[in-house]
Amino acid sequence: MYQSKIAGLGSYVPENVVTNDDLSEIMDTNDAWIQERTGIKERRHIEKGDGNTTAVMGVKAAKIALERAEISKDDVDLIVFATLSPDYYFPGCGVQVQEMMDIHTCPALDVRNQCSGFIYAISVADQFIKTGMYKNILVIGSENHSGGLDFTDRGRSVSVIFGDGAGAAVLTRSNHIGQGILSTHLHSEGKHAKELSLEGPSTLHWVPEIIAENPQGDDIPYYPYMNGQFVFKNAIQRFSEVIMEGLKANGLEVKDIDMLIPHQANLRISQFIQQKLKLGDDKVYNNIQKYGNTTAASIPIALTEAWEEGKVKDGDIVVLAAFGSGFTWASAIIEW
Numbered sequence: 001m002y003q004s005k006i007a008g009l010g011s012y013v014p015e016n017v018v019t020n021d022d023l024s025e026i027m028d029t030n031d032a033w034i035q036e037r038t039g040i041k042e043r044r045h046i047e048k049g050d051g052n053t054t055a056v057m058g059v060k061a062a063k064i065a066l067e068r069a070e071i072s073k074d075d076v077d078l079i080v081f082a083t084l085s086p087d088y089y090f091p092g093c094g095v096q097v098q099e100m101m102d103i104h105t106c107p108a109l110d111v112r113n114q115c116s117g118f119i120y121a122i123s124v125a126d127q128f129i130k131t132g133m134y135k136n137i138l139v140i141g142s143e144n145h146s147g148g149l150d151f152t153d154r155g156r157s158v159s160v161i162f163g164d165g166a167g168a169a170v171l172t173r174s175n176h177i178g179q180g181i182l183s184t185h186l187h188s189e190g191k192h193a194k195e196l197s198l199e200g201p202s203t204l205h206w207v208p209e210i211i212a213e214n215p216q217g218d219d220i221p222y223y224p225y226m227n228g229q230f231v232f233k234n235a236i237q238r239f240s241e242v243i244m245e246g247l248k249a250n251g252l253e254v255k256d257i258d259m260l261i262p263h264q265a266n267l268r269i270s271q272f273i274q275q276k277l278k279l280g281d282d283k284v285y286n287n288i289q290k291y292g293n294t295t296a297a298s299i300p301i302a303l304t305e306a307w308e309e310g311k312v313k314d315g316d317i318v319v320l321a322a323f324g325s326g327f328t329w330a331s332a333i334i335e336w
């Protein structure tokens with residue numbers, strides 16, 4: 001039995017900064033509301049002509065992660081790509097990354113678990129390393145939200161929250177048992193699938209059908225729907241549960257946490273968990289203020305920045321936790 005560890009991290013966000021004031025110029029919203037309800041000050045949006053796509057941003061983050069891991073692209077055994085905003089309906093972004101980075105014919109798979117996507121992807125990679133099947137796995141979370149949001153007043157409760165960006169981690173076989181990913185914990189509850197969803201275009205809502213049924217263009221299910229308060233309530237419950245589940249599985253307690261990296265859904269959710277667990281400010285990392293909610297990219301971007309700032313150090317117990325559409329939720333307990 002082997003163990004995996006994170007050998008390198010990287011992130012990339014588009015240059016184009018969109019402030020709350022910028023959004024208030026195109027829809028009925030304001031900086032005070034967005035900051036008070038979400039903590040977000042600004043986010044990044046892909047700009048027409050900047051060349052970025054979900055896969056392209058993923059490649060930019062992945063190159064940094066591989067360089068830091070000192071692992072050649074030729075030694076990548078598997079690519080796992082988490083996104084809810086792939087470049088194509090099919091194939092997935094994993095194969096695009098493989099082609100763009102000129103990686104040999106290694107397997108590539110996409111994970112579709114939205115805000116929990118990166119932890120699910122880490123878990124998949126971890127299992128392949130544990131069994132000894134693969135040694136080096138490139139795990140990417142990337143999202144292009146801005147291309148698919150409703151920036152009219154109708155979509156304001158969703159579109160002010162989400163931002164674009166990518167993060168990546170290289171998982172490799174650890175030489176020291178006890179160091180690396182200690183465990184991952186995954187859950188889902190499909191009965192709430194519609195509470196945070198984008199129904200079409202899909203096999204239930206093909207484009208010609210949608211247009212035929214909605215000649216005026218009203219109620220087209222092209223934009224994400226979120227039952228905000230219901231999602232919020234479930235999030236704070238499940239975040240706490242899955243963190244405690246992970247700690248317990250490893251004989252750890254809350255006081256053992258050196259750094260909690262929560263999925264950046266809403267600063268109020270992170271603060272609620274922090275208070276509930278009675279964690280100090282130096283034990284929870286948030287950067288939603290700068291990037292908004294970048295779904296599958298939020299944890300790898302935050303983890304990369306925390307590591308770059310020296311806030312994640314050798315020997316630390318690092319906890320990743322996420323909740324989102326599905327509903328899905330997950331945690332990973334790592335000894336750095």
Ligand code: UT7
Pocket residue numbers: 028029030033034037038115156157158160227228229231232235264265266269293295323324325
């Ligand atoms: O990452 C995946 C998981 N996602 C989450 O965990 C998100 C969970 N939910 C949330 O973060 C919050 O529910 C939101 C930030 C989405 C919304 O905050 P809220 O405190 O639940 O606000 P609300 O939806 O109850 O809306 C309150 C008011 C409404 O007006 P009335 O009916 O009170 O007059 C909304 O129309 O705020 C209004 N509103 C806005 N006002 C200005 C909604 N969106 C906006 C906006 N700007 N962008």
